[in-house]
Amino acid sequence: MWRSIGKIAVTSVAVVVLFAGWSNAQAPQSAPNALVIERGTLIDGTGAPPRPVQALVIVGNRIKEIVPPGGNAQIPPGASRIRAEGLTLVPGLIDSHVHSRGFDAELYLSHGVTSVLDVSNIEDWILVQREGVAKGKIFGPRLFIAGAAINAAGLFSWHVPVKDPESAMQATRRLAAKGVDMIKVHSGITPVQLQAITREAHRAGLNVIGHLGVTDAREAAEAGIDALAHTGGIALALAPKSLADKIKAMGTTEQNSLMLEMDFDVEEAKVDALAKLLVEKHVRIEPDLVLRAKGVSRQWPQFSFEIHELLKNPELGYIWPSARERWLFLTPVNDHSRGEDTDYLRLMSREEQAKRLAGAKRSFEFHASFLKKFVAAGGEIIAGTDAQHFGTPGLSYHQELQLLVEEAGMTPMQALVSATRNPARFIHKEKDLGTLEPGKLADLLLVRGNPAEDIKNIHNIEKVIQDGKIVETGYHRWYKNPIPRPSTETGGTNPVPIMTSLSPNMATEGDSEVTLTIKGSRFVPGCAVTFNGQAVPLVAGNQNQLTVKLQKTDLMTVGTFPVVVTNPTPEGGPSQPVYFMVKFR
Template sequence: MTRRPVLALAAAVLAATPVLAAEPPAQGGLIVLHCPHLLDPAAGRLLGDSTVVIRDGRIQAVRPGTGSEPGARVVELTGQTCLPGLIDAHTHLTSETSPTGYTDQFRWNTADYAIRSTVYARRTLLAGFTTVRNLGDNANESIALRNAIDAGVVAGPRIFTAGVPIGSTGGHADPTDGYRQDLAGDPGPEEGIINSPADAWKAVRQHYKDGVDLIKIMPSGGVLDESASADNPQMTTEEIKAVVAAAHDYGFTVAAHAHGAEAIRRAVLAGVDSIEHGTFMDEDDMKLMKEHGTWFVPTIVAGKYVEQMAAKPGYYPPQVARKAKEVGPIIQATAGRAYKAGVKIAFGTDASVYPHGQNAKEFEYMVQAGMPPMYAIQAATTHAAALLHKPDELGQIRPGRRADVVAVPGNPLEDITALQRVSFVMKDGLIYKQDGKPL
């Protein structure tokens, strides 16, 4: 059974939604931002009154005090703190949680998901997230969404997408879990389902052909699929090694969804670049991750949300609700232990598991887990940029970087929830939100 319709369909649908089009505001060219405070995550400090000069989508200069440039448009950000555009390293922009989600998949076409994705992308951008990693979709529709955003057809964050996830038959990546036999079929490498190292190479090469930016694997069980386990290993070490070898040959990083300790161990030893969720991570896993330089993307907000929804009768199928109640109470404490152990942490939320646009709640949960506010912000800026292999492009307000700038009222180092009230959003030198209002 295929879940890969022609990508041109999704692209055409995206192109046919002018109501969401990102009309390039009367901007561009030369812009000067006056920031009463400027947060520099690379230096780990909050600067005072600063002037940011932007020319043609790039940061040209950052100067102390208030200044201007001849012919520049000046934007006053009175009472606000400027910081680099935020990066969410774990999103799913082409779907969103719903009590009807498990039946919608039998009624909706790829075009339905594609159209809704334009709304979710815009919400994410207006929440201050100018870049995301999209770690899994149903039919590569996130590739079409990425292309439409890059072309200026719709408003949204810069997307690095993995397309469909790679996993094993019956595992968390298998889109036919829970289907009756005549509908389930036997998905293979073209759909991201592998059962051998040879299948792994085929799947990665198919992803390269499809035009992804990175690879996402599912070496453990998960919460929201209709199988029994959230944490059992679901890929062999040899299969994971094959995916990593193929991916690295093609210049891809590999993100590994892994809740269980054994799946985490296998993925780290096989050379993946990041562990996502990591709920049941143990001390040995943390030691291995430090030794191998493996990134950790906790997604606390997703765990909190599924735990909350599992208490609502009928929101999830019974087996999903059971797993949500197991994972939800643990994930935040694991993130706190990983931070104290010195594991590298990048910001990610698993957006779509909770409603899009609420990404910044993750900061609050990270701080509650014991991370300093500056570290939590670094996780969504310099750390996430390093995970993306884009430290010279993203995550800092420095000359030469992309002009991705957001602002919040007050001081987020004193009140981390200020990041849930983003008042100004600029991406690539274009302003999408000012004075708290979308443009």
């Protein structure tokens, strides 16, 4: 899919950003004072039409001037030059919704994502990462962070727990004092708590983005929220009151799967009124359409192929198996709110598959249609992907922009603005980032073709420039983050499974068939089950439970037989056995 980055002639000294933390890496070259990109077509990120340029001059890490055709560029002595005929200059992309795991830098920058908004993470670690990137010690996109999300007590261990408006205000003050770039609220926050958070965040000059659960989009807008993550809370705001009340009363554990079904009629007048309210309240939407598209959109077969092809690269061997599985298979159909991270669609019954896919398709189509109305009413989109959870870092951003054009009705230029200027404005960094203008930081891409004509041209990245320097793109199997993320997730290898029980734990000699439930933990996709050393078919499963079928041939002989679960390589291996008895008839 990727073209060689060596097609563009660069005169004088090439500028290369090398990876901090790489073993056996060469010393970085000294950066020249200036870089000049000659000719080409400019998309400046403001929404203005593309225009030809004579030169874009970078001095240090900022754009000094943009010279129109026929103009005279003031080129500093010793400047490096790039000839850009046939190329389009585009601002560096800014992904508005990621959760870094520390091994994603090469993926982001190779796909032209020069900045990311990390909207919830292990607080101390992500602060250290931001500092390391800013100092040039850690290779990666610019990091703008929320720290840890604010949530109801007891939901997620890495979130900041609150129980009332006062503790919500205190949590917001503490995060602001740490120097975060925005505030993130999560699914357990109530409207009253949200109002306290937004009031305190705005006093500190910070915007608030929310993954809504018990608060719907209308309530969030009235409480002062600045952005809705995942197009969250919109369906809940439009649901019949009885259903909405039932979902809110459940808290955050089941509401996603129920709302997924979208099996209720929505009045167009109510949809229009909600879109109008969000625009009037200046609420942005971060859609994550690429999340909702998994398994159900017409683009998904191609997207899935692209992810498979990317992950086949042996230089990406450092990507955790658990991450690979999420990017390829975890979808809204696999309801992770119910502990089904590894209960993939292929393990479900046909009836369950059909029900969940139909609900997911309705949800995708509804949210795409809502975005059309929202944008037509003047609403602002900040494009994001939920990368590292549902999304593949970098690649999913290109796919998200394609969906915004093909399904949400945005023009290619509107999609590009949602990926550049709008995220920069959301974090109040528009004076430095988001558009290509004199005085701004020199983060930009050189793209073959014009993405304002065909958004899929954003795939054709020839060069990435970050902070005024040409970035070495591509992948290296020995890449590692110098300060890895503390995590219970297995880095690079599968765990050894643990079995705790069998149900039933015995059968009678000659029984025709037994459905056997295996309980335990650390079961991963691709695991296998053996009965007395022979493989038995897996019917369904998730990370804590597997279901297999024992056939009549397995039950012909009395005795005590070992049942073993084996996880695949890398690492993995067999569990300790749990025994099943066959008694006399």
